[in-house]
Amino acid sequence: MVETKMTKISIQDLTIHFGNVTALKNLNLDIYSNEIFTIIGPANSGKSSLLQSLNRLNDLNAAYRKSGKIVMDGKDIDDLDVESLRKRVSIVFALPFPLPLSIFDNIAYGPRMHGIKNKTKLIKIVEKGLREAYLWDEVKDRLHTPAMNLSGGQQQRLCIARILAVEPEVIMFDEPTSGLDPISTARVEETMRVLKERYTIILVTNNVAQAARVGDRTAFLLMGELVELDETKQLFTSARDKRTDDYITGKFG
Amino acid sequence: MNVQLEQKIAFSILFLCTLLVVVPVLIILVIIFVKGASALSLNFLFEMPTSGMTAGGIFPAILGTLYLVLGAILFAVPLGVLSAIYLVEYSRDNALSRIVKLAIVNLAGVPSVVYGLFGLGIFVLFLGFGASILSGSLTLGIMILPVIITSSREALESVPQSFRIVSLSLGASKWQTIRHSVLPHALPGILTGTILGLGRAAGETAPILFTVAAFYLPKLPQSVFDQTMALPYHLYVISTQVPGIPENVRYGTALVLLMLVLILNLAAIILRYQFRKRKKW
Amino acid sequence: MSIVIVALIFAFLLKEGLSIFWRVPISDFLFARNWYPISDPPQFGILPLIIGSILVTAGAGIISIPIGIASALFIAEIAPRKTKEVLKAGIELLAAIPSVVIGFIGMVTLGPFIKEIFNLSTGLTALSGSITLAFMAMPTIVSIAEDAITAVPRQYREAAIAMGATKWQTTWRIVAYAARPGMVAAVMLGIGRVIGETMAVMMVTGNAALIPHSILQPVRTLTATIAAEMGETVQGGEHYAALFAIGIVLFIITFLINGIADIYLHKAKK
Numbered sequence: 001m002v003e004t005k006m007t008k009i010s011i012q013d014l015t016i017h018f019g020n021v022t023a024l025k026n027l028n029l030d031i032y033s034n035e036i037f038t039i040i041g042p043a044n045s046g047k048s049s050l051l052q053s054l055n056r057l058n059d060l061n062a063a064y065r066k067s068g069k070i071v072m073d074g075k076d077i078d079d080l081d082v083e084s085l086r087k088r089v090s091i092v093f094a095l096p097f098p099l100p101l102s103i104f105d106n107i108a109y110g111p112r113m114h115g116i117k118n119k120t121k122l123i124k125i126v127e128k129g130l131r132e133a134y135l136w137d138e139v140k141d142r143l144h145t146p147a148m149n150l151s152g153g154q155q156q157r158l159c160i161a162r163i164l165a166v167e168p169e170v171i172m173f174d175e176p177t178s179g180l181d182p183i184s185t186a187r188v189e190e191t192m193r194v195l196k197e198r199y200t201i202i203l204v205t206n207n208v209a210q211a212a213r214v215g216d217r218t219a220f221l222l223m224g225e226l227v228e229l230d231e232t233k234q235l236f237t238s239a240r241d242k243r244t245d246d247y248i249t250g251k252f253g
Numbered sequence: 254m255n256v257q258l259e260q261k262i263a264f265s266i267l268f269l270c271t272l273l274v275v276v277p278v279l280i281i282l283v284i285i286f287v288k289g290a291s292a293l294s295l296n297f298l299f300e301m302p303t304s305g306m307t308a309g310g311i312f313p314a315i316l317g318t319l320y321l322v323l324g325a326i327l328f329a330v331p332l333g334v335l336s337a338i339y340l341v342e343y344s345r346d347n348a349l350s351r352i353v354k355l356a357i358v359n360l361a362g363v364p365s366v367v368y369g370l371f372g373l374g375i376f377v378l379f380l381g382f383g384a385s386i387l388s389g390s391l392t393l394g395i396m397i398l399p400v401i402i403t404s405s406r407e408a409l410e411s412v413p414q415s416f417r418i419v420s421l422s423l424g425a426s427k428w429q430t431i432r433h434s435v436l437p438h439a440l441p442g443i444l445t446g447t448i449l450g451l452g453r454a455a456g457e458t459a460p461i462l463f464t465v466a467a468f469y470l471p472k473l474p475q476s477v478f479d480q481t482m483a484l485p486y487h488l489y490v491i492s493t494q495v496p497g498i499p500e501n502v503r504y505g506t507a508l509v510l511l512m513l514v515l516i517l518n519l520a521a522i523i524l525r526y527q528f529r530k531r532k533k534w
Numbered sequence: 535m536s537i538v539i540v541a542l543i544f545a546f547l548l549k550e551g552l553s554i555f556w557r558v559p560i561s562d563f564l565f566a567r568n569w570y571p572i573s574d575p576p577q578f579g580i581l582p583l584i585i586g587s588i589l590v591t592a593g594a595g596i597i598s599i600p601i602g603i604a605s606a607l608f609i610a611e612i613a614p615r616k617t618k619e620v621l622k623a624g625i626e627l628l629a630a631i632p633s634v635v636i637g638f639i640g641m642v643t644l645g646p647f648i649k650e651i652f653n654l655s656t657g658l659t660a661l662s663g664s665i666t667l668a669f670m671a672m673p674t675i676v677s678i679a680e681d682a683i684t685a686v687p688r689q690y691r692e693a694a695i696a697m698g699a700t701k702w703q704t705t706w707r708i709v710a711y712a713a714r715p716g717m718v719a720a721v722m723l724g725i726g727r728v729i730g731e732t733m734a735v736m737m738v739t740g741n742a743a744l745i746p747h748s749i750l751q752p753v754r755t756l757t758a759t760i761a762a763e764m765g766e767t768v769q770g771g772e773h774y775a776a777l778f779a780i781g782i783v784l785f786i787i788t789f790l791i792n793g794i795a796d797i798y799l800h801k802a803k804k
Contacts, residue, residue, distance in 0.1 A: 055422065057418065057421065057422060060418075060421070062345050083424045083425070083426050084424065085424075086421065086422055086423065086424040087423070087424030088424075090422060090423065090424075091422050093415075093418075093419075095415075097415040097416070097418070097419045099416060099419060099420070099434060100416075100438065109420070109423060109425075109433070109434075110423035110424065110425070112433075113420070113423065113424065113425035113426075113429050113433065114424065159419075162423065163423070166423055166424055256700050256702075256703070257700065259700075259702065260700045260701060260702035260703075263702045263706065264608075264612055264702060266604065267604045267605070267607055267608040267612060268608055268612075270600070270601045270604035270605050270608065271604070271605040271608045271609065271613075271621065273601050273605075274601060274602070274605045274625065274628070274672050274676065275621065275624050275625075277669065278624060278627070278628045278631075278669075281631070281635075281636075281639050284639065284643065285635070285639070355793075355796065356539075356540045358792055358796050359540060359788075359789055359792050359793070360539060360540055361792075362723070362726050362730070362788050362789070362791065362792035362795075363543065363730070363785060363788060364729070364730025364731070364732065364757055364784055364785075364788055365730065365732060366730070366732040366757045366760050366761050366781075366784070367543070367547070367730070367781050367784055367785055367788075368543075369760075369761070369764075370546075370547060370550075370760060370764075370777070370778060370781040371542075371543045371546055371547065371781075373764070374546035374547070374549070374550050374778070375542065375546050378769060379546070395539060398539070452630055453630075455632070456630070456631075456632025456633070456634070456635070457632065457633075458632070458633065458634045458732075458733045459732040459733055459757070459761055462761055462764065462765070463764050463765065485632055485634045485635075485733075486634075488634050488635070488638060489634050489637075489638075489733060489737070492638050492641060492642075492737070493641070493736075493737055503638070503642075507635050507638050507639075510632060510634075510635060511631065511632070511635050514630055514631065514632055515627060515630060515631075517630075518626065518627060518630040519627075522623055522626065
């Protein structure tokens with residue numbers, strides 16, 4: 001069966017510096033629509049820097065310098081206005097960062113910022129987000145209690161629901177389960193598999209096994225360079241580069 | 254010498270020193286309360302002074318102080334909070350922002366009488382507002398500006414960075430982020446600073462000496478361009494310039510001023526305490 | 535905005551004050567011994583005022599620095615938690631009392647007391663001023679020194695205690711030593727407050743613009759001179775300009791003191 005693959009994001013010759021430190025070197029890769037694109041690699045290999053370039057969160061860092069292009073749906077992201085870019089390309093962080101608001105207000109925060117004031121509409125959006133993040137049944141009776149009171153796994157799913165509420169096109173996960181127990185991790189992974197039907201998903205993970213479990217294609221980054229990129233199955237069964245093989249079999253990293 | 258004995262003696266000396274700081278404060282408070290209480294009455298608080306200030310009330314001075322403080326706050330709070338927002342959220346850590354910070358430190362150290370001179374020079378004479386509530390309020394406002402900027406800055410800086418990142422990553426603009434994700438959580442801190450500034454403005458005399466204060470003006474101000482009496486200046490005048498004022502009127506005035514300032518400060522302390530207890534992050 | 539205000543303040547002081555130097559050379563202004571602004575011809579030598587300020591400030595420093603540092607040590611290191619909270623709140627309240635109220639109390643209680651003890655014709659002297667101002671410097675000194683002491687890392691204390699030092703030896707030799715830069719900053723800021731203080735000093739020092747021969751004589755400070763005389767001057771006249779020139783002097787002095795304090799505060803943070 002041949003799938004038609006649409007390129008969602010195309011990264012062309014991307015190089016990133018923070019001051020004197022080079023985070024990424026001449027990166028070229030394409031990310032397709034509706035796939036789970038997984039990025040693995042040891043600490044400081046440039047994985048998170050890449051994500052934060054895709055929605056221009058790196059712009060907040062005064063030392064950030066970039067050359068090369070990032071193109072989404074045929075348009076250079078530097079030509080888009082930054083708020084709408086971040087609405088389309090959203091991110092889930094390693095640690096859940098609920099805002100000190102109620103569960104409802106956390107999820108309604110994004111839509112409100114984008115001008116939705118209608119109460120019934122907001123209620124609908126919140127419910128939809130929570131259902132898609134598989135959190136609805138656990139919190140539906142306490143939507144107006146502080147989000148800080150939820151457990152770690154629930155908080156992380158809250159953050160996913162919060163992102164879904166702004167109706168993004170791409171969802172980036174930056175080591176989303178590094179702080180979670182195995183059961184919560186499994187739920188988050190399950191969520192990702194469902195979400196890929198409608199969204200493009202980029203997953204950065206330290207956990208090689210996780211990449212093998214959920215990734216469609218996997219890229220291995222080392223010291224800011226792309227070492228290998230392939231179908232996940234291919235990469236994990238017969239890596240072409242020795243360094244990739246060493247990393248996934250746990251010889252270093 | 255026995256080290257234990259040495260320690261006991263040293264600790265006793267430190268304790269005595271602390272008493273030396275605290276006990277006189279209590280004595281001052283007690284003296285003013287005891288001697289001033291007999292003057293306090295509704296008439297004293299809400300009537301005009303009569304017979305050359307030796308009798309009657311101090312209402313114009315109380316009202317004048319309230320006007321001045323209100324004016325100072327109206328001027329200083331928006332300006333101070335906006336400056337703090339600029340410093341924390343927009344300026345990058347460069348030479349300019351360091352100079353600004355140094356300027357604020359120095360602004361805080363400028364003697365109050367120099368603020369008075371400045372107010373006289375710019376508001377009263379240069380801008381032609383004359384000795385008026387407007388001039389006095391602006392002078393006091395500039396004086397409390399560093400207090401408000403500093404406390405607002407601390408309050409803003411104590412809001413975790415993650416709140417900003419989350420908000421931005423959801424596509425909120427910078428200003429929306431500040432407005433909805435940062436300011437609400439910094440508000441108690443800003444409020445505390447504002448109240449402390451209020452207390453300071455209410456108690457200061459030197460800046461209003463040449464910019465607004467009237468010696469003896471047994472009528473209420475009609476507009477911001479009128480002169481007015483003010484509590485601290487009134488206390489100064491009746492205790493040094495005018496002989497023959499009954500003692501309890503002086504103590505009574507001191508008591509009213511002290512109460513006003515202490516209540517404001519107490520409110521600030523309590524607010525800050527509550528805020529710290531409630532803080533979740 | 536803040537820079538603009540600082541610059542504006544200085545510019546206006548200069549604008550109004552510099553004209554005095556057309557008539558009186560700066561050296562005469564600073565070091566001549568006579569301040570008779572309304573005699574004919576007027577004499578504008580601010581030396582007596584400078585000496586007055588220095589005398590009162592030095593006196594206040596001698597009283598408030600040891601007591602203030604000692605209280606800070608007590609509050610930070612020795613007092614139990616509850617006592618500590620109460621003491622800190624008390625000191626904050628002391629800082630909040632308006633200076634005219636302190637001046638008033640100094641005038642009606644301390645003045646007669648000093649007059650009685652030393653058998654003087656007036657109790658409003660440099661000494662009364664020093665004692666009154668010491669109380670105004672104390673809250674600044676105590677709270678900033680207390681912060682510096684509290685900021686000394688725990689390990690220092692634990693290491694000293696582990697070597698068998700008593701709590702007092704640790705407090706005095708280790709903690710107080712490590713907190714020195716912060717204490718210097720505290721003292722500078724306290725002194726800055728005293729030099730700039732106006733109302734209290736005007737009410738209790740007796741206001742005689744003469745070079746004093748002892749601390750039991752009345753003196754007049756820079757700040758009090760401005761406050762007391764500005765009301766009687768003609769706008770734009772020499773006397774008026776001379777008072778603004780005093781403002782310039784004060785501004786520069788406090789600018790220097792605060793600058794030094796700021797440097798030490800940064801040291802303390804490291």
